[in-house]
Amino acid sequence: MTGDDLDKAQSGETVALSLDEVFALSRSVLLAAGLTAEQANPVARVITEGQRDECHSHGLFRLPGCVQTINHPRFNRAAVPVVESTTAAVTRVDADFGFSLPALEAAMPRFVEKARAIGISVLAINNCFHFSALWPEIERLTAQGLVAIAMTPSHSWVAPAGGTKGALGTNPLAFGWPRMGADGQPRDPYVFDFATSAIARGDISLHKMAGKPLKEGWAIDAEGNPTTDAAAALDGAMLTFGGHKGSALSTMIELLAGPLIADMTSLESMEFDDGGKAAPCHGELLIAFDPTILGGGSRDNQASSERLFGAITDQGARLPSLRRYEARARSLAHGVTIPRHLYEQILALPRAG
């Protein structure tokens, strides 16, 4: 908890919750919205993990958006994922137009088993509504000793480098590398999870609400001109991070997590939404590598990677996810706090038993 958060907590603007309470609250809202328990449980779990790690935009803050997604005419409240073991390396799972997370859980055992058996394995999730951060699923894989990559398209809010209007999604890329401590016990993995857009779309909205200008390079207006005006940016398009390189990377994600797995691009997903403002519906691609097979057992890959991490941190640079792990430790010890207005917004939603 930061000093600011503490001040707010003391002035009564926040509400303290245990992680069990976050889970129960999320689950009861999702069930009341009509989800089956099979759909609701994994979603409630990942919302709890987001809140625990103080990724506030992926915590309870997402719950009203999940309800809006559930109410979309194309969402399937009783979706039952169907797992297909395509080849020795490939697993496909049809999410049946429910959330991505139940489909991921259904396919995870086979996906992991294949990576362990032959060194690399790919999981294609199709027809899933996707609202969640990718790091929770990356961590499920690193916890099993696997190196992991995950990516998805989104909606076509992002202009390509040199362009004037949206064609790409915010297209997150996430990666994880398992780490062992000197005592041979697992420690927090190396994990990153970033949008390939210059900034998250929600942050543009927050700047608009606060009347604050955007940074240069974040967005263009409806005519394709650079803008720092948040309202103009919402009518225009966001830009990718890193200029033409970020734009190329975002295009790669469109292709790998879209047409490669016979699912929608961000352009197609936005059309599918048909103005419903649900979470984007599309595919997701995950790749898992088993380092014990790829390394041929000939060399201690942990010594080499730990030396790299040391070279980064010894000079004062930070590894990604460190702030999350610090937040996690606090939340596991003391629970979490959320703004009272968010808590009241959630309590105003229908809840089950």
Place this chain on the structure above:
Amino acid sequence: MTGDDLDKAQSGETVALSLDEVFALSRSVLLAAGLTAEQANPVARVITEGQRDECHSHGLFRLPGCVQTINHPRFNRAAVPVVESTTAAVTRVDADFGFSLPALEAAMPRFVEKARAIGISVLAINNCFHFSALWPEIERLTAQGLVAIAMTPSHSWVAPAGGTKGALGTNPLAFGWPRMGADGQPRDPYVFDFATSAIARGDISLHKMAGKPLKEGWAIDAEGNPTTDAAAALDGAMLTFGGHKGSALSTMIELLAGPLIADMTSLESMEFDDGGKAAPCHGELLIAFDPTILGGGSRDNQASSERLFGAITDQGARLPSLRRYEARARSLAHGVTIPRHLYEQILALPRAG
């Protein structure tokens, strides 16, 4: 070095060569330096391809550097790659401390066959000296209808975001997506190949020679302070593109193409070089996907990807590699030109036969 830089460097005086002459000249220099024909041929081929596509810094300009690499005490002039078919998905090839390209050629048939059989396949090249662009190998895979990714570490000239000194390499990432024309015939694939450093190391040297300032954000000096002075940058470190996201991506490449496949990081490769200024020696990781398997045959992935490319180009944005394909058409029709001083530098090297 860009074409413009080369033109300026020698005041317009150039020598015209056919592509066959580029190949023969490269091959004779490599053989005279002591390479076996099995090592020399693939290297001469990729230099010819670089020159053909007017990627001047990967064309004949590289030949003197190749000779310097061959003369490194740790380089194996008579290297014989050993291919190991590790699993149904994984192929490993030990380059035997020769160049990466002969190892790649030796392993390519099995690598491709596995991707076609089970949808995804990974190739780990170990113990290779690496000087070449990655797009030629990406194009060999897209020409066979496969989607491809390639990456390597390099030498630790690049500081992590928030850091003050080198820990990462220039770490290129390349990607390719095969494209079909409306007539059902293959057309130029979607390919990108970029360094995750903000700028290529050679460009810093060119700025130093020209007495030109660097752009902000490209480099830091030996004390870790931002600098636009090229000499100070060469004593300091380069930065990644795209801030902390580019830095995370570069770290991923270190891990996947280094410790994952039991090979060296950029830090370790620079130590291995021991001041010899050879091309970096390390590993390389390639991944190939077969879209006919991953897509389940259920949907026309070309229609979806072509629509995405159209959405990018219809608004005036360019696809990566377009300039290369335009140069290729010119070179195939008319041959290439290189600066006279470079031609004379190459003629001054020992040549075979």
